[in-house]
Structures are given as C-alpha cells and as structure tokens.
Amino acid sequence: MNKIISNNPFYFGGVVRGKHFCNRKSEMATIQADLNNGINLLIYAPRRFGKTSLIENTLQQINKHHIFLDMMSITDEKEFINDYFNAISKSLYTTTDKLINFFKKVLNIRPNISVDFDQTGQAKYSLQFGISEQPDVFKEIVDIPNRYAIHQKKRVIVIFDEFQEIRRLGFEDKLRSAIQAHSDHVAYLFSGSKKSIMTQIFFDKTNAFYRSVKHVPVLPIDAESWIDYIRTGFRNFNKQIDPNHIHAILKISKGFPYYTQQIAYEIFQITAETCNDDHVQQAVSSILDREADLFLFEWENLSTNQKKALKxxxxxxxxxxxxxxxxxxxxxxxxxMKKAMGGLIVKDVIDLNPDGYYLQDPLFAYYLKNRF
Ligand SMILES: Nc1ncnc2c1ncn2[C@@H]1O[C@H](COP(=O)(O)OP(=O)(O)OP(=O)(O)O)[C@@H](O)[C@H]1O
Ligand SMILES: [Mg+2]
Known part of the structure; x- marks a missing residue:
C-alpha cells in the first residue's frame, strides 16, 4: 500500500502505529509477558484513551496467533457467532482450503460456510444455521481457538475489544462456561471503555467472570515521553516548541492521549516556526468550540443533583x-450528594484516584471549569 504523506506529525482518531505511537513500554511488556504465560487479562480505560492502539502494537510483537473481535457493533448472539467466526477464520489460516480442511477435522457440526471477497480481496466468512442449531454452533465456534491451539501445539491469544457490550448481549454466563476450560491453551484479553460495567463483570462475586483475569492498569502517558514525542514531531518539520508549552498542553489534557495529540495537532497547524503562548490558547479554544455541542449534550444528560455535584x-x-x-x-x-456521585460513577463521568475524585474526560473538566 502507498503511504499517504501527512503535513502534520500528530494524529488523532483511530488506532496509532509506528511513529505516531508514544511510549506505553511498561504496559506492552506486562501484556506480552502475561499473554505468553497464558494469563487472562483485563484492560479498561475511557473512550479514546489508546486501548486498541496499545493492544495492536503489543500483538505485533508477539509471535503467536491472535484473534481480535471488536464487540461494539454486535447486536445479538447470532451476529456474535458470525463475527467471531469471521475473525477466527481470517486469523488462523491464510488460504480458504486450509481453513476448511481444519474445520472439517475439528468441528463436530457441519455448518454451511460461505466466503465473500470484497474489492480489496479481503475474505469475509459467514455461517448459515437455523435457530435450533444456534446453541451447538455457539459452543463449537467458541471452542475453535482451543482446538486450534491443541492442533498446532501453540498458545492462541483472543482479544475481545469493547467487551462491556456483553452485558447488552446477554450471554455472559454461556461465554464464560464455554471458555473456562481453555486456560491451558488460550489466553484471553478483555478490553473495555466502561469501567463501571467492566469492574462489575470481573469483580462482582455474583458474575460468571468473577476474578478470572489480571487487571493491567492503563494510565495517562507521562510528561517526559510527551515532551520527547511532541518536540521531535515539531523538529522533523523544522518547527520549535519548548517544554513550557508542552506542559501547558498537558495541564489541560492531563496526558490523555487523544486530547494531547489533538491539541498538539492544532498548535502545529497554526505555528509557522516557533510555538508561543497565543498558539496554545488559540488551539485550545478552537478545539473547545468544536467539542462544545458534545459537552453540552453530556451536561444535559445529567440530573440536577449530578450537575450540582459536578460543580x-x-x-x-x-x-x-x-x-x-x-x-x-x-x-x-x-x-x-452520595446518590449523585453514585450516578456520576455509573455514567463513567467521574472516577476516583489516590488524589481524589476527577472527571474522566479532562477536556470536559476544562470546559466546565471555564464556564462556572
Ligand atoms: N500510545 C499512544 N501514543 C500517541 N497517541 C495515542 C496513543 N494511544 C492513543 N493515542 C491517541 O488516542 C487516539 C485514540 O486511540 P485508540 O483508538 O487506540 O483508543 P481507544 O481507547 O481504543 O478508543 P475507543 O474507545 O474509541 O475505541 C489515537 O488516534 C491517538 O490520537
Ligand atoms: Mg478502541
């Protein structure tokens, strides 16, 4: 694929790789070592905090088969079966023949498998089955990674991204019982952006997944790494930014990856040679203008007491x-106050760290602070 050249060294939006990916060294080392040892892992962090980028960059360095399923858009069990089957099929074998042969060998059912190719030649696999066959198909499909690992004598890694969606889908217990016998051959990584739901799933005694994982904390990226990253970005285009201005960015973004990149991006756009205070101010206010509708919507979504508590x-x-x-x-x-705080935590608006309560979204916090 031809590389698309960008005139800005910073990027915000989807997954970041290579030169756009900053630090995360210790998280990557932990995840790698644990998955290699077959430990099931849990990652949660707010939206746009860099979970998927962290996972993708880590997996790139692990020499193991991995299956990645994004559960965000899955609407029901049937769709889960098909999307998971597609994710499994695409990651295990490079040719359709080998794949079908393997399925013939290990599957106890004979579902109708179809494969479509899109314009780029990418295969999309799907299964046809009746509603009465669904329970058996579910079990068989969920068991494939384990059978493949036994067959290849090599551990397989499965990633369920946006796993909090399992709550909505309603087959949590069934999935847990289907995968709990896999521990010798498959390592699972569950990632999610709703801390309140993820902690309930994994740390509430009444739940099927109770204590079945090791939690890997994903923290904001530290100032030193950002200074290095942002200065290098500017320098590569013959521009300058000094650490004071990077600290000014971090004071607002709190090291939250998406916002740090977004502010750096905007500053870079308006800086001809050397960044000054005005550039930082201008960049931040234009971002706030753009995000204002979203923040207003979030604010309106709160009850009166939650608004008071947040203030x-x-x-x-x-x-x-x-x-x-x-x-x-x-x-x-x-x-x-207690009730309002409980509601704000469940809505994932606030969280608690050793320094006290804080808003999960640092730019929302900055926006509100400037309005009150
Ligand atoms: N390690 C990193 N270094 C630099 N920027 C990063 C890093 N991780 C994330 N980002 C920034 O955050 C943005 C979102 O990253 P990513 O999609 O990985 O987050 P996510 O937590 O999976 O988001 P979502 O909840 O929307 O799925 C990226 O486009 C990038 O701007
Ligand atoms: Mg993601």
Missing amino acids: LLINAGGKNIYRKETMEQFGLTNST
Whole structure:
C-alpha cells in the first residue's frame, strides 16, 4: 500500500502505529509477558484513551496467533457467532482450503460456510444455521481457538475489544462456561471503555467472570515521553516548541492521549516556526468550540443533583467533597450528594484516584471549569 504523506506529525482518531505511537513500554511488556504465560487479562480505560492502539502494537510483537473481535457493533448472539467466526477464520489460516480442511477435522457440526471477497480481496466468512442449531454452533465456534491451539501445539491469544457490550448481549454466563476450560491453551484479553460495567463483570462475586483475569492498569502517558514525542514531531518539520508549552498542553489534557495529540495537532497547524503562548490558547479554544455541542449534550444528560455535584467536585478540586459547608453551598445534602456521585460513577463521568475524585474526560473538566 502507498503511504499517504501527512503535513502534520500528530494524529488523532483511530488506532496509532509506528511513529505516531508514544511510549506505553511498561504496559506492552506486562501484556506480552502475561499473554505468553497464558494469563487472562483485563484492560479498561475511557473512550479514546489508546486501548486498541496499545493492544495492536503489543500483538505485533508477539509471535503467536491472535484473534481480535471488536464487540461494539454486535447486536445479538447470532451476529456474535458470525463475527467471531469471521475473525477466527481470517486469523488462523491464510488460504480458504486450509481453513476448511481444519474445520472439517475439528468441528463436530457441519455448518454451511460461505466466503465473500470484497474489492480489496479481503475474505469475509459467514455461517448459515437455523435457530435450533444456534446453541451447538455457539459452543463449537467458541471452542475453535482451543482446538486450534491443541492442533498446532501453540498458545492462541483472543482479544475481545469493547467487551462491556456483553452485558447488552446477554450471554455472559454461556461465554464464560464455554471458555473456562481453555486456560491451558488460550489466553484471553478483555478490553473495555466502561469501567463501571467492566469492574462489575470481573469483580462482582455474583458474575460468571468473577476474578478470572489480571487487571493491567492503563494510565495517562507521562510528561517526559510527551515532551520527547511532541518536540521531535515539531523538529522533523523544522518547527520549535519548548517544554513550557508542552506542559501547558498537558495541564489541560492531563496526558490523555487523544486530547494531547489533538491539541498538539492544532498548535502545529497554526505555528509557522516557533510555538508561543497565543498558539496554545488559540488551539485550545478552537478545539473547545468544536467539542462544545458534545459537552453540552453530556451536561444535559445529567440530573440536577449530578450537575450540582459536578460543580462542587470541580470547585473543591476533587477533595473533601462531603464537607457539610461545601455541600450546603451547592444545595446538596449528604444523601443527595452520595446518590449523585453514585450516578456520576455509573455514567463513567467521574472516577476516583489516590488524589481524589476527577472527571474522566479532562477536556470536559476544562470546559466546565471555564464556564462556572
Ligand atoms: N500510545 C499512544 N501514543 C500517541 N497517541 C495515542 C496513543 N494511544 C492513543 N493515542 C491517541 O488516542 C487516539 C485514540 O486511540 P485508540 O483508538 O487506540 O483508543 P481507544 O481507547 O481504543 O478508543 P475507543 O474507545 O474509541 O475505541 C489515537 O488516534 C491517538 O490520537
Ligand atoms: Mg478502541
């Protein structure tokens, strides 16, 4: 494929690879070692935090078969079976003949397999089966990675991205019981962007997946790595940015990958040679203008008490938020505050770290702070 040349060294949107991919060294080393040892892993981080990029870049360095399924757009069990079957088929063998032969050898059912090729020659595999056959087909398909690993005498890695969707799909228990016998041959990585749901799935005693994984924390990328990355990006195009201005970016983005790239991108666009304070301000306000509708929508989605609690939280910097005088100032009582905080956590608007409560989306926090 021909490489498309960009006039800006920064990128925000989809998965980043190669020179666009910054740091994540320790996360990559942990994930690699654990998957190689057959440990099942759990990753959760807010939307656009770099989960898929981290997973893809890590897998590139692991010499093992891996199957990647994005569950975001799956609407029901039948679609899961077909999408998973397609993901499995595409990653196990390079030719359709070899694949069909393998399925003949290991499958106990004889489903109708069809394959379509798109314009780029990419194969898309699907299965035809009746509703009465669905339970058997489900079990057989979910078992393929294990049978393949035994057949090849080599561990297989399966990634379920956006796994929180399993809640909506309603076959969590069935999937868990189908894969729990795979531990010697298959390592699973469950990734998701809804912390509240992911922690419920994996840390609530009543759930099938309870404590079946090791959690790998994915933190914001550190300032030193960003300074190196952003300076190099500017230098490669004969432009300059000094660390002060990069710290100014990070003060707003908090090292959140998507926003750090987005702000760096905008600054780069308007900087002719050397970045100054005005460039940073201009870039941030044009991003805020663009995101305002989305933030307003998010704000309108909150109940009155949740709005009050969020104002309080921002005002107090996330600390001592249950102080009586502070709550009174914002028209909240101990119980309305608690309920509002619970709601904000379930909606994944806020989270708690050792420094106190904070908004998961740093730009939303910045936007609100400037409006109150
Ligand atoms: N390691 C990284 N270095 C530099 N930028 C990154 C990195 N990881 C993510 N980003 C930035 O964040 C954006 C989103 O990355 P990615 O799609 O991997 O996140 P995600 O968490 O999977 O998002 P989603 O929740 O939408 O699936 C990228 O386009 C890029 O701008
Ligand atoms: Mg993703």
